[in-house]
Amino acid sequence: MTTFQEQDAAAVTKTSAAGPGRSPALEFASAWDYAPAPETTKVEIADSHGHYIGGTFVGAAKGGTLDTLNPANEQKLSTFARGTVADIDAAVNAAREAQPKWAALPAKERGKYLFRIARRLQERAREFAILETMDNGKPIKESRDVDIPLVAAHFFYHAGWCDKLKYAFGGAEPTPVGVCGQIIPWNFPLLMAAWKLAPALACGNTCVLKPAETTPLTALRLGEIFDEIGLPPGVVNIVTGDGEAGSALVEHAGVDKVAFTGSTEVGKKIARAVAGTGKKLTLELGGKSPNIIFDDASIDQAVEGIVSGIYFNQGHVCCAGSRLFVQEGVADEVIAKLKIRLQSLRVGDPLDKNTDVGAINSRPQLETIAKYFDIARDEGLDVFESSCELPSIGYWCKPSFFTGVQASHTVAREEIFGPVLAVLTFRTPEEAITRANNSPYGLAAGVWTDKGSKIFEIAGQLKAGIVWLNTYNRFDPASPFGGYKESGFGREGGMQGLRGYVKLGGDR
Amino acid sequence: MAASPTVFQAVNSPTINRVSADARAASFTTRSIKTTAKDAGLRLALSMVDLTTLEGKDSPEKVRSLCAKARRPMPDDERVLGERLPSVAAVCVYPSMVPVAAEALGGSGINVASVATGFPSGQYPLDVRLRDTAKAIADGADEIDMVINRGAFLSGKYGIVAEEIAEVTAVCAQGGPGGREVHLKVILETGELETYDNVRRASDLAIAQIRDGDFIKTSTGKVSPAATMGVTLVMLEAIRDAWLRDGKRIGMKPAGGIRTAKQSLHYLAMVKETLGDAWLSPDWFRFGASSLADDILRQIVRRKTGRYTAGYDFGVA
The missing domain is CATH 3.40.309.10 (Aldehyde Dehydrogenase; Chain A, domain 2)
Incomplete structure (x- = not known):
């Protein structure tokens, strides 16, 4: 096996590469540099955003607003509502009200809604990719080639599960958990929303989603898609804000299941808050x-x-x-x-x-x-x-x-x-x-x-x-994702990911 | 430089994970090369073309036509573009056409490249292949594009392959009449080697035998698949490792299947990000192609005038 002398950092970058006799190195300066190739499609961003509750965008009850920045230039992109206990209460109530009808829909009809979401996301993929990149800071090539395609893929995949759930659990007849409170991080804002929402909806649950406080914009725009495709009001509700909205959601008595992706520190707090309440919990942590x-x-x-x-x-x-x-x-x-x-x-x-x-x-x-x-x-x-x-x-x-x-x-x-x-x-x-x-x-x-x-x-x-x-x-x-030990429990994606969103015979 | 006397020479090359190598190669096709980068890249690519004709029906007149195109790819460039475009790097022909090409290119600085060693199959006795090489050099070739003995390689007789490359290298090292320097390009015919492990092993084996400034080359153009981004990446990495390990500097020539200007820019992006600035030169990177130059010209004209040219706007060669 070839062994390389570990190279001095300076030699890698500074020494000019040339013929024998000189120190072998490679230079990546600018003999032929790529010209700027910015994504030029303009994406409209409203000055302010409200919560998405019961199928409509509403202002904050009284929590005021927060700003979201473009981390690449520290410019404000928009303001959004800072959710309070009252906002969470309204959202959970809307979800509770919508849940029985949503669960009672023929499974293939639920599947059609998920298909429509996926199709519409593909149609608006470029807009979502650009918005994600502006709000999050990730390179456009990743939001364009990884995040958004995977978001659509998650909805497509779970659309297919809707009318096949009873085959996922060895014959046990699955029933929905009810209302799911879902708190997601800022690293893959829309993808994490899809990981949470798609399986929950496929299994007949309704949702209250709390996006991260630095990256609310793509989740809110997903609300527009729910409107466009005619998702029944209250099936998905989105409450933006900080930790206050998050804790209110975890603690709300009308929530049957809490799903959280984020830090282990916050995950532990959530586990303590949920302990003894009978709420189901899945955690995807550090x-x-x-x-x-x-x-x-x-x-x-x-x-x-x-x-x-x-x-x-x-x-x-x-x-x-x-x-x-x-x-x-x-x-x-x-x-x-x-x-x-x-x-x-x-x-x-x-x-x-x-x-x-x-x-x-x-x-x-x-x-x-x-x-x-x-x-x-x-x-x-x-x-x-x-x-x-x-x-x-x-x-x-x-x-x-x-x-x-x-x-x-x-x-x-x-x-x-x-x-x-x-x-x-x-x-x-x-x-x-x-x-x-x-x-x-x-x-x-x-x-x-x-x-x-x-x-x-x-x-x-x-x-x-x-x-x-x-x-x-x-x-x-199709591949389940989740951890051992302090990385959390429960799986997201694949057949295994459905388990966190259904009740089987033995479940309370 | 001496070959191992052992027929079954051990070649300790790294393995290549094809899926990952292909994914990395494909990543260069998503590089967005626009405006000034595109302008500079197209001119650079043009200067790296080995304008090639390798057919049984090649005629002296066709070779002369090709040589005219090599000297001045677009004769009306100054009128249409307001600039003089670069010449291509070389004209690549069969040995029988070397005298014609040498005469037509005399004094232009453009190299005459000759395929030799029983191209394209190499299925000839070694002494015939060596005489083929010596004759091409004597007739005026500045560059010899040899083929390796794939039969020996695929049967594991690496020592034989290495020895033969060393012998051709020795012929080239003697130079041409008047002390003319002759460079060697070793064609691996990657389409017949099939696996990336083989491509890497053959690259290492060839690099060990040839001299600084010589090339390794993917394909004859007579076997499909010819050059691909994945194969070229594996070979570029072998070149990089030889440079970092031994300070030996080898050039690279993908050949066959590169037809569009856009493809050539993707290859340049791969060279830039794998070997860096120093290899972005016709001395170290070439495209073996017959129709690529026309598409590059078409894009250069389009960038300047905003209009696409017709196929007949550039003289065929």
């Missing part, structure tokens, strides 16, 4: 997922897997492969190649079609990431950063990784939720498994090897809800 590269892996493709594992969506991914374990014999080569690869990652305007890494979603998140850089430096870790230039306004973080990391270092234990990777090494497969499982989390894992038998041997021993083999961060509505 992660510190291991991405394990064996020395018999296809190295160049594994490096791509590292990149899609941690730099996809600025690392704002709960299942991000944020702990990289590389087998000793190939560690120098992998690190050298990762450094080179980072130089060709394009960071900047999220609306530019050639941008690979966009803006950090909010100032608080940027501060959290910065805090971990400080901690890592205090703990004596080496950091390698992309040499890219960052825009002067907006929230930005260079794609980076720490080397020399040990399992005890903070950046190897805590979720950073940014484009920041901890690189660790291992010598034997057993060591890799032990160290990979040594985490309070258990959401995802990646395994890279060219050897089929090893893939299954290792995957079976990893304590993670999702194990990707020779790939990373691949999603499909």
Whole structure:
């Protein structure tokens, strides 16, 4: 196996590449640079947005408003209502009222509504992609090629389940849970809405959705689609706001099921609040997922897997492969190649079609990431950063990784939720498994090897809800997603994901 | 440079995950290359074309026509575009046409490339293939596009493949009359190698035998599939690794199947993001193509005038 001398960071970027005799390096400056290629389609955004309750957009009861910014330029995009207990109450009541009729619809009729939502989303895909990118900061190529297509795929997939539910549970006749309170994060705003709404609606439930306070716009625009396709009023209600609306939703007596995706800290609070109330609960929380590269892996493709594992969506991914374990014999080569690869990652305007890494979603998140850089430096870790230039306004973080990391270092234990990777090494497969499982989390894992038998041997021993083999961060509505341990419980997507939205004979 | 005496030489090349490699290659097709980047990219791509004719019915007149086009791809460029477009990098012909091409290109700085070594199959005795090469060089070829012995490669006799490449390299290293430098391009014929593991292994094997400034090349154009983005990526990565490991610098030539200007820009994006700035030059990257140049010209004219030209607006070659 080829071994590379780990290259000095400066040599990778600064030395001019040329013939023999000079230091071998690669230069990615600008001999032929891509011209700006901004997405130019204009998307209208109203100055203010209200909640979507009972099929109409209404103002806040008395909670006032909040602003949502474009994190790439810190410009205000719009104001939206700050939901209160009263707003949640109205939304839950609307959902309660709508639920029996929705559940009583012939299953294939429910399926038609979901199909229509999916079709309309596809028709308006570009608008949604642009809006998502403006509100969230993620690159347009991801919102266009990943987020929005997956959103439509989730509705299509669950549309198909509506009239086949009784085949999903071994003959047990499923009945709806009732009203679902669903709280979603800011990293995949519309996709998380789809993950929550599609299975709930397919199973005959009605919903109150609470989008994240930094990214409410695409969920609200989904409300427009519900109007367009004639979804019965009250079947989906959307209440925007901050933690106050979230807690009111969790605590509301009219809610039968709570589904939450977000931080482990908030997830624990929700679990405490729901305990003893009889409400069903599914939680999809944080992660510190291991991405394990064996020395018999296809190295160049594994490096791509590292990149899609941690730099996809600025690392704002709960299942991000944020702990990289590389087998000793190939560690120098992998690190050298990762450094080179980072130089060709394009960071900047999220609306530019050639941008690979966009803006950090909010100032608080940027501060959290910065805090971990400080901690890592205090703990004596080496950091390698992309040499890219960052825009002067907006929230930005260079794609980076720490080397020399040990399992005890903070950046190897805590979720950073940014484009920041901890690189660790291992010598034997057993060591890799032990160290990979040594985490309070258990959401995802990646395994890279060219050897089929090893893939299954290792995957079976990893304590993670999702194990990707020779790939990373691949999603499909038919594949269940969810965690072990402090990464939560319950599954979303696939046949298994339906279980959180139905009652079977033995359920209360 | 010396080949291993062992017939069954071990070649310790990395494995390639085809699905991931193809996904990475496809990612370059979503790069948006607009305005100034497109203008510069089209001119760069034009300068990298090896204008090719490799048919049994090739005539001296057709080769002369091709050479005229190579010198001046668009004779009325200054009138229509207000600029002089670059010449292409080389004209690629069969050995029998080398004297014609050499005469027609004399003094232009455009290289005469000759396929040799029993192109396209290579199914000839080694001494015949070496004489084929020497004759092409003597007749004026600046570049030799050789084919590897796929029969030996696919039966695992890597030592034989390596040895033969080394012998052709040695012939090229002697240079042409008057001390003319002769570069070698090693055609792997990836369409016959089938797997990316084989493509990588053959790339490593060839790179080990050839000299700085020589090329590896995907295809003869006579076998389908010819060049693909995925195969080219695997070969570019082999070139990158040789550079980083040994400081040996090798060029790359995808050939066959690249017909549109847009495709050529996607390839350039892949070169840019895999090997960086230094390979964005005709000295280090070529397109083996017969119809690509016309589509590049069509796009250049469209960018300048806003109008699409007809097929007959550029002289066929």
